[in-house]
Amino acid sequence: MFIQTEATPDPKKLRFLPGCEVLAEGTLDLGNREQAGVSPLAERLFAIPGVTGVSLGRDSIVVARSDREWQHFKPAILGVIMEHFMSGAPVVRGKAAAPSSPANPATDGGRAEIIREALRQVIDPELGYNIVDLGLVYEVTVEDRGMTTVIMTTTTPGCPATNYLKAGAGEAAAAVEGVESVDVQLTYEPRWTPEMMSPEAKAHFGIRDGGGW
Amino acid sequence: MTGVTLSRWTMSYFAAALVALMAAEAMMAVGYGFPAAAIAAPETLILVHVVAIGWLSLLMCGALLQFLPVLVAQPLYSNALALPALVSLVVGLAALILAFLQLDGRIAPAVPFFAIAAALLIAGFAFVLWNLARTMAAAPTMPLPARFVVVGLAGVTFTVVLGATFALVLGGTVDYGPLVALTTAGLPIHVVAGLGGWLTFTAMGVSYRLLAMFMLAPELEGATTKAALLLGAAALGMAIAGGILAVLLGGNPSLALLAALAMGVLALALYGADVLHLYRARRRRNIELNSRMAAYALVSLAASVVLTLLLLAIRRLGDHAAAVVFLIAFGWLSGLGLAQLYKIVAFLTWLECYGPVLGKGPTPRVQDLVVENRAGKWFLLYFIAVWAGAAALLAGLPLAFRFAAALLLVATVGIVAQLVRTRRLADVKDAARLPQGARPPRLLLSCQP
Incomplete structure (x- = not known):
């Protein structure tokens, strides 16, 4: 699986593109740990020190950070996203897992x-x-x-x-x-x-x- | 796209050029040539040509052999042509110096040194021109900075043709009336074609790209840049074609030169506005020594334009032309050249030494090859000496000028010592100096594995 990252106009937000569908429709903005309870993926992202917000879209995940620099925890975010999609767990609770089609799940391995x-x-x-x-x-x-x-x-x-x-x-x-x-x-x-x-x-x-x- | 490679002989051009610069400064310091001698005396002609051919032209040729390929994103046509060109230019300059000594009666006129110098200098510049022209002809695009270089190369062609004509007439090889007239009245055209067309126009083109590259500023391709190119080219066309025509028709080239000056000043004003924009729009806030010192050179160019206009207004340009030429040659062209050399030598040395081991382990940065604080003091002394020298010439103080020239020499030796240290990797920390597989560079030529 190859996850691309994209800068956003806000330097405190980074877009992650896992190469598969994240949400079937709409977007989901999660501003704190309590709100993140609806999504196992967002829950795990919020467990990483420095993550202050998660927005789920059709094919991307936008992560917001505190003052901590990206270089210190970007690998952890990539690891969580990859593990989540490799496991087949649903992005949002109560819904079936998104039909993921990562690029090379068997070989890339991060x-x-x-x-x-x-x-x-x-x-x-x-x-x-x-x-x-x-x-x-x-x-x-x-x-x-x-x-x-x-x-x-x-x-x-x-x-x-x-x-x-x-x-x-x-x-x-x-x-x-x-x-x-x-x-x-x-x-x-x-x-x-x-x-x-x-x-x-x-x-x-x-x-x-x-x-x- | 094929990557541009290291030009093998560029370092040799730079070394020969720096030797000529220091020789010229030593001449001025000991009172050889103007103002101790007349402006048209053989001693002054020797001094002027050591600066114009030995220093500035060799510097420009060496830089173009490496950086014209960068401007047009096309590898150099031939690395092999660079050496015969360098040898022809250096030996041609030596022959020209001997010819001027003959003119002065210091050596016997048995050997036709003027004719030999003309042949060798034509050959040397032709090798360089052919190499650069073939490189540009093969390029898929011709960005604006490269178009400035094209005009500059036209400038050197006319400069060399006029210079060779003067040499053949002065040496007695040719006595055809119109060419004798051109030799008598064409000196200002030769100077404008050389300093304005060849050296200044080429420096402008290269600086557009290098300043943008080194300061992370946007590359300029807009209306002011195009207008500067067109006006400048028109000014040179007017000065050279109009001037020569006026002389051949038995008139005075002054009118054509005045019209050219008007257009040239406008072109330089537009160039100045562009360069100011580059400095202001740069994304790299903390710029390096070469870009900071280039600003002093640009100030010298602006000062020489203002001085020219002031002297013209009070009808004293003829009396103080030497001060203007000195400011252009040493403040603008040499100042810019030395400033960029400081970066280019470090960059090329890095590529040669650490490029082949890139990715195999940690390598130092280009910035680790230099100590800017130490070099900055020599550059500051250099520009102070230039401005003092120009003021001494304006004030008619030959002794003060010699003192300024001595300071200029000291500052140049200081800068050259920094370049040698860079080449020797003397400022790189011991642990990082030679990673496994890296080879120390040679002082005078670049070897690419």
């Missing part, structure tokens, strides 16, 4: 997130920050038999570091246990902007949220 973590040792030399938090890694997918695809970009087309970044991403991903082969693909669609950085990277460079370029 490996994409581990690979992302490994890619953090690859730094963009000019900015001096890791390519994952800079938002240069667009997608990591792990298919059967550990075949991995990394789709990434560079801060500027034609950057002299391009080949090194590609090779470095390949080396880092290949070093993850269980990865058999890595295909690193370069794309400039969409073009990278500083808005794609993680909140931590933005703070490092003194970039305020919003406003694009």
Whole structure:
């Protein structure tokens, strides 16, 4: 199963896309632990320190955080969502489990997130920050038999570091246990902007949220 | 898209250029050339060409061989052409210096050094132009910064053709009337084509991209940038074509140069507005030393424009042209060049040393190769010396100018020492300096595994 994450206009909220249906219809906003009682998934998310709100939608889960930085508990959120959908438990009590169709339930096993973590040792030399938090890694997918695809970009087309970044991403991903082969693909669609950085990277460079370029 | 690779000889261009810069500053410090000698004296011509060809042109050629491919996202046409170009330019400059010494009567006129210099410099610039033109021709797109470079390359073509004409006439190889007239009256056109067309226009194009890249600012492709390109190109066309035509028709090129100045000032004003926008719209709040020092260079450019207009208004431009040229050459072009060199040398050194081991383990950052606080003091001294030197020239104080030139030399040596330290990885912490598989870079050329 591969869970994508998406930034939202509010830096304190992050959208998680598990690749399957979450709610059959409508949305469910749960602002505290008491309200979360209607959803086993939301209940488990609220058990993670730092989670202050959960919104369930048709194909996504938006998690709100306190002042705790995402990097400290995002892996725990990913783990809870993955375990929930793998177990087949219902998203909302009293209803049948959502008909999940995760990408590769048998093979991924959270490996994409581990690979992302490994890619953090690859730094963009000019900015001096890791390519994952800079938002240069667009997608990591792990298919059967550990075949991995990394789709990434560079801060500027034609950057002299391009080949090194590609090779470095390949080396880092290949070093993850269980990865058999890595295909690193370069794309400039969409073009990278500083808005794609993680909140931590933005703070490092003194970039305020919003406003694009 | 294919990634752009390291240009093998760019470091060698930079090293040769820095040697020429320090040599020129030493000449000024000991009183060689203007203001101790006349503005058209052979000593001054030697000094001017050591700066224009030895320092600024080699710097620009080396930078373009590495960064034009970045501008057009297309690998360099040929790495092999870069070395013969460098050798031709350096030997051509040496021949030109010997030719000026012949003109001064210091060496015997037995060897036709002017003709040799013309042939070698034409060959050297032609190698560079061919390499860059073929790179651009193969590029899928031509962004605006690259179009500035195209105009700059047209500028160097005219500069070299005019310079070669002067050399052949002065050396006695050619005595065709119109070319003799061009040699007599065409010096301002040669200067405008070189300083304005080749060096300033190319620096503008490269700076649009580098400043945006280093400060995380939006790349500019809007109306002001396009207008700056068109007006600037028109100004250069007017100065070069109009000026040459005026001379060949037996007139004075001043009118064409004045019209070109008017358009050029407008183009520079638009460029200034664009650059201000880049600084204001940057997403990276804490900018690095190269971007901070580039601002001083841009201030020097603005000061040289204001000074030109003021001198023109009081009809004293002819008397103080040297101060304006000094400010453009050392404040704007050299200041910007040194500031960007500080970043580029660290960046290229990082790629060469740590690029091959990226992803295999922790690597230092580019920022770990430099110590900005230490380098910043030398840069500050450099710009203070430039502004003091320009003031001394304006005030007609040759001794004060020599003192400023000596300070300039000290500051440049300080900056060069930082570049050598970067190249030697001297400021990287011992534990991180050479991870397994990393090779220390060579000082004067880039080796790509």
